[in-house]
Amino acid sequence: MKIVGISACVAGIAHTYIAREKLIKAAEKAGHEIHLETQGTIGTEHALTENQIQEADVVVLAVDIKIKGKERFTGKKTIEIPTETAIHSATALIKKMEEIIKN
Amino acid sequence: MKSLELRKHAMTGISYMIPYVCTAGMLMVIGNIFGGHTITNYREGFSIADALTTLGGDGLGLLPVFISTFIAYSIADRPGIAPGFLLGMLCKANGFGFLGGLLTGYLGGWVVNYLKKVIKVPSFAEGLVPQMILPLLATILVGVFMEYVLGIPIIALTDGIAALLLTLQGGTSILVLGVILGILSSIDYGGPINKVVFVFVLSLMTQGIGAPIATLISASMIAPFGLTLGYFLSRVLHKEIYSRQEVDALKSAFLMGCCQITEGSYPIILNDLARITICTGAGAAVDGALTMYWDCASTVPAGGFFALAGISHPGLWLVSLLAGSAVFAVLLQFLKRKPPEESMEEETEMDLDLTSLKISG
Numbered sequence: 001m002k003i004v005g006i007s008a009c010v011a012g013i014a015h016t017y018i019a020r021e022k023l024i025k026a027a028e029k030a031g032h033e034i035h036l037e038t039q040g041t042i043g044t045e046h047a048l049t050e051n052q053i054q055e056a057d058v059v060v061l062a063v064d065i066k067i068k069g070k071e072r073f074t075g076k077k078t079i080e081i082p083t084e085t086a087i088h089s090a091t092a093l094i095k096k097m098e099e100i101i102k103n
Numbered sequence: 104m105k106s107l108e109l110r111k112h113a114m115t116g117i118s119y120m121i122p123y124v125c126t127a128g129m130l131m132v133i134g135n136i137f138g139g140h141t142i143t144n145y146r147e148g149f150s151i152a153d154a155l156t157t158l159g160g161d162g163l164g165l166l167p168v169f170i171s172t173f174i175a176y177s178i179a180d181r182p183g184i185a186p187g188f189l190l191g192m193l194c195k196a197n198g199f200g201f202l203g204g205l206l207t208g209y210l211g212g213w214v215v216n217y218l219k220k221v222i223k224v225p226s227f228a229e230g231l232v233p234q235m236i237l238p239l240l241a242t243i244l245v246g247v248f249m250e251y252v253l254g255i256p257i258i259a260l261t262d263g264i265a266a267l268l269l270t271l272q273g274g275t276s277i278l279v280l281g282v283i284l285g286i287l288s289s290i291d292y293g294g295p296i297n298k299v300v301f302v303f304v305l306s307l308m309t310q311g312i313g314a315p316i317a318t319l320i321s322a323s324m325i326a327p328f329g330l331t332l333g334y335f336l337s338r339v340l341h342k343e344i345y346s347r348q349e350v351d352a353l354k355s356a357f358l359m360g361c362c363q364i365t366e367g368s369y370p371i372i373l374n375d376l377a378r379i380t381i382c383t384g385a386g387a388a389v390d391g392a393l394t395m396y397w398d399c400a401s402t403v404p405a406g407g408f409f410a411l412a413g414i415s416h417p418g419l420w421l422v423s424l425l426a427g428s429a430v431f432a433v434l435l436q437f438l439k440r441k442p443p444e445e446s447m448e449e450e451t452e453m454d455l456d457l458t459s460l461k462i463s464g
Contacts, residue, residue, distance in 0.1 A: 010118045011293060012118055014293075064295075066115040080463070085459050085460070089452045089454065
């Protein structure tokens, strides 16, 4: 499964990046390819390429705030959760995504 | 009907506001340290310190405008900015304060979104809709509503809360309030609960009631300081309750804690969330009660130790922080266990909270 997504939290300095790390770790452990963009207070980092988005099977948005560029994912299966959920239960979240893709 | 996403829009506004508050607050602190005074007449000449103090103070005074603008932007995108800004100025002028700014942000944004749907014009006039019609109509509609309807209870409410806090001052019930404020400010380590409290105490600060925000600043520092104090206490008692990674993490946790950034403590807190949070709650309760009781009031909304220059009774404020951290540290000796080294690999996860899951597409 190929995953792309965005993480963004309120303060934009910690949760954003912890959520990214946890999701990447969990996804790679389960053997998936994942690319995550961060929209912290510093600005957008690890920006997604058009290619990555096009190839993705599912989009995960771990966001607590309004994000930029959501329209890039129009028509894709999208899962939105608060950053906290991604941090506390990344593996379970990836599993849930697998289920969603299968159906 | 689509959910209103009240929280998300407020959080978006706050995420834009945090750097603004920090900058304006620090300008004022630095100005105050060097003896700056608020400038009343720019033609008479002034020092750099005066300029810093004044700019910082003016900046904080514009908080209703700032929050209103960015909540409206979050809801309605670009057409939301103009009404959000203007309605925020209306709040500032009328003394509706931060609370008013929050409301005009929501109302302005929603009205713009509603108008986007209902306004139909001939194609040659379409360009005018986002340029003028949407922001102008939204500003007039919400402005009139604020001025003559919503403004009345807002003024009553803010005056009421201010009066209530003043009567509580010096009594024992202020202790209870301090306990509640301390706990709510601290137990989710800068998360959503903390941000809600922040909005509340910030609006009090803009009305000149500075003790609650001083309590929040202090309570936010309890976790990193308690963890640090707890580490030294554990060494004195020859108890090994910290892993090597945790000791490493503690250094940056402490430094970030000095600036009131709790996030540095996460690596340690997340190893044992429930038990450490009990310590945090207890420590912050003691700390909150003391800061409120001693009426340590702040004119600066954030910054940790840097805020000290803006806090009245800085000595007592430090004592409160120390007392709270000590309670944390002592409790920690009983509650915390040493995590296995390299515990990062196989952490236990919480169950997936499906209520927060939104699937689309």
